[in-house]
Amino acid sequence: MCGNCDSKVISRRGLMAGAGTLLAASALAIRLSHAAEEKPAPNAIAPSEALDRLKQGNARYRAGEFNERDYFAGRDARASAQYPIVAVLACADSRVPPEIVFDQGPGEVFVVRDAGNVVSNYGLASLEFAVAVLNVRLIFVLGHSSCGAVAAALQSVRERKKLPGHLPELVEEIQPAVIAAHGKHASDLLAATINENVRLGMRELKSRSDIIGKAVSSGKVGIQGGVYELATGDVNLI
Structure with a gap:
């Protein structure tokens, strides 16, 4: 060749x-x-694991042993996406910041806040977004002790006093919790109503939203409630 x-x-x-x-x-x-x-996305975890993280975070908060964090680290990555492990419906009270109460970092908690942690239409839509788009695995309804909005609802029922502005709309949302607490003949009616208001919020999230209701029924998303004690920092689960 x-x-x-x-x-x-x-x-x-x-x-x-x-x-x-x-x-x-x-x-x-x-x-x-x-x-x-x-x-898998960073928040692709079981609802029980998300709840465990919140419990552990609250324990650290109570003990004053916060996780050390560099709040600048990861900021560029968070600019393009977020992966919260939980969506929290909390009262707007300035003493109850969910991220601090549960010792979680930026991008880990999707927060919706209304006075009295009521389920408003916009708040409900925000939580639907958290479930359908952000794929959160847990919704936590967070009430707190000595809640002024719940106390106002109690006073309104007792005195049949009409409040100014849009406050009557807020009070009306809490009134079913007032009635439920009255029915249990609790010795501390305010504390009982706060607990019932958290339960009311948990029920409404499932009944008023097909998106959330179906996600909960399928086991993809869990719903938990709790009351934050202002004096101790403890979140008591309901």
């Missing part, structure tokens, strides 16, 4: 080998890309 023929054969073999290497590399890149796409 002539030298030119040998060089052509070698060139053809080299070309085939190079093409094979390129195809293999491309296939590997595609597999790695799919693997990256299929990697």
Whole structure:
């Protein structure tokens, strides 16, 4: 065989080998890309695990042993996506910041706040967004001791006194909890109403939203409630 023929054969073999290497590399890149796409999100955890994290965080908060965090770290990554482990419906009271109460960092808690932790229409839509888009696995309804909104609802029922502005709308949302607490003949009616108001919120989230109701029924999302004690920092689960 002539030298030119040998060089052509070698060139053809080299070309085939190079093409094979390129195809293999491309296939590997595609597999790695799919693997990256299929990697579970950071908040793809069981509802029970999300609750455990909140309990552990509250224990650290009570003990004054906060996790040390660099709040600047990860800011660039959070600019493009968020993966909260829980959505919290909390009272707007300035003494009850959920992220601090549960010792969680930026991007870990999706918070909706209304006076009396009532389930307003916009708040409900926000929690639906948390479930349907952000894939939170737990919704936590957080009331607190000595809640002024609940106390106002109690006073309104007792004295049949009409409050100014939009406050009557807020009080009306809490009144079913007042009635439920009265029915239990509790010695501390305010504390009992605060507890019943948390239970009311938990029920309304499931009954008023098909998105949340179906997610809870399927086991994908859990709902938990609790009352934060202002004096001790403890969150008592309901």
